[in-house]
Amino acid sequence: MTIAFESAADPLAPAGDDSVRPFVVEVLDVRGRAIQMGPALDAILSRHDYPAHVSRLLAEAIVLTVLLGSSLKIDGRFTLQTETDGAVDMLVVDYRSGGAIRAYARYNGERLAAAVASGSVAPGELLGRGTLAMTVDQGANTSRYQGVVPLEGDSLEEVAHTYFRQSEQIPTHVRLAVAEMQTREHGGLRHSWRAGGLIVQFLPESQDRMRQPDLPGGDAPQGAEDMLEEADEDDAWVEARSLAATIGDDELTDPAVPVETLLFRLFNERGVRVFHSIEVRDQCSCSREKVAGVLASFSADEIRQSTEEGEISVTCEFCGTRYGFDPATFPGAPTASEQA
Ligand SMILES: [Zn+2]
Numbered sequence: 344m345t346i347a348f349e350s351a352a353d354p355l356a357p358a359g360d361d362s363v364r365p366f367v368v369e370v371l372d373v374r375g376r377a378i379q380m381g382p383a384l385d386a387i388l389s390r391h392d393y394p395a396h397v398s399r400l401l402a403e404a405i406v407l408t409v410l411l412g413s414s415l416k417i418d419g420r421f422t423l424q425t426e427t428d429g430a431v432d433m434l435v436v437d438y439r440s441g442g443a444i445r446a447y448a449r450y451n452g453e454r455l456a457a458a459v460a461s462g463s464v465a466p467g468e469l470l471g472r473g474t475l476a477m478t479v480d481q482g483a484n485t486s487r488y489q490g491v492v493p494l495e496g497d498s499l500e501e502v503a504h505t506y507f508r509q510s511e512q513i514p515t516h517v518r519l520a521v522a523e524m525q526t527r528e529h530g531g532l533r534h535s536w537r538a539g540g541l542i543v544q545f546l547p548e549s550q551d552r553m554r555q556p557d558l559p560g561g562d563a564p565q566g567a568e569d570m571l572e573e574a575d576e577d578d579a580w581v582e583a584r585s586l587a588a589t590i591g592d593d594e595l596t597d598p599a600v601p602v603e604t605l606l607f608r609l610f611n612e613r614g615v616r617v618f619h620s621i622e623v624r625d626q627c628s629c630s631r632e633k634v635a636g637v638l639a640s641f642s643a644d645e646i647r648q649s650t651e652e653g654e655i656s657v658t659c660e661f662c663g664t665r666y667g668f669d670p671a672t673f674p675g676a677p678t679a680s681e682q683a
Contacts, residue, residue: 412438429471
């Protein structure tokens, strides 16, 4: 996978939907990436057809995964996964080098309906408490890297901030936004999903300038953190973070405001340079061979339990593709006498 920081792109040519745009603001020692997602995101969410609140959460997780995964100089897979105790108890998103993405969510319909009825639908309320794990997997014979942070009733933006503060010690600001669009098409209305995201990171030459206030203890008085931040943080980072925080959700998802326009609105006084974009696409990595490989390791018991009406049927949770197999073709298949 190549990351295009070597040459600047035409700043005025919009990369369009589903393209990650890397950028730097040299004066502020800031670099980042921005994206607006359209067709690739809509394809994934429309296929799953989850309730709207679940789709929104998964869309945020997809944008966050793309922003983080596209920065890694690896050949492999970056996975973001939440495991929590809320109505939406699992989100899984994969980003593979080259830009292929896939995602799914798991939720409890009754608990979700109860949460909607009581108006408790903020991202943190639907997720509940648990963990968010980010895994980098570069394939067989390489070590996996995994970072895990607690998720305690926060938005995914907040969890990302915690992760970068605790695990990477890089001052980071993330914005994520999701929108449902209704467009006129063939005389009717067509519903589609859009999303946008921005990550800004402070990476000065001198490590000393990256200092951040310690997280306040449990008994810190209200407002203590704000005071610390003003006192301790580098002026350039305070400025960059404040600028990034001014973007509205509607701007981040507006098809009429390409990310290049957005970046110029934010940073043009300081001079922003954009680089070649990285396209992402809706593409699963499942295959008949991979599923068969898993089934080949099943015991006779597992093969028997997986067989229904003489067939083993496996459906990919990411893309919904169904694979059917004859159980007799696997080593673990029960013999005729066992079946009796
Ligand atoms: Zn699949």
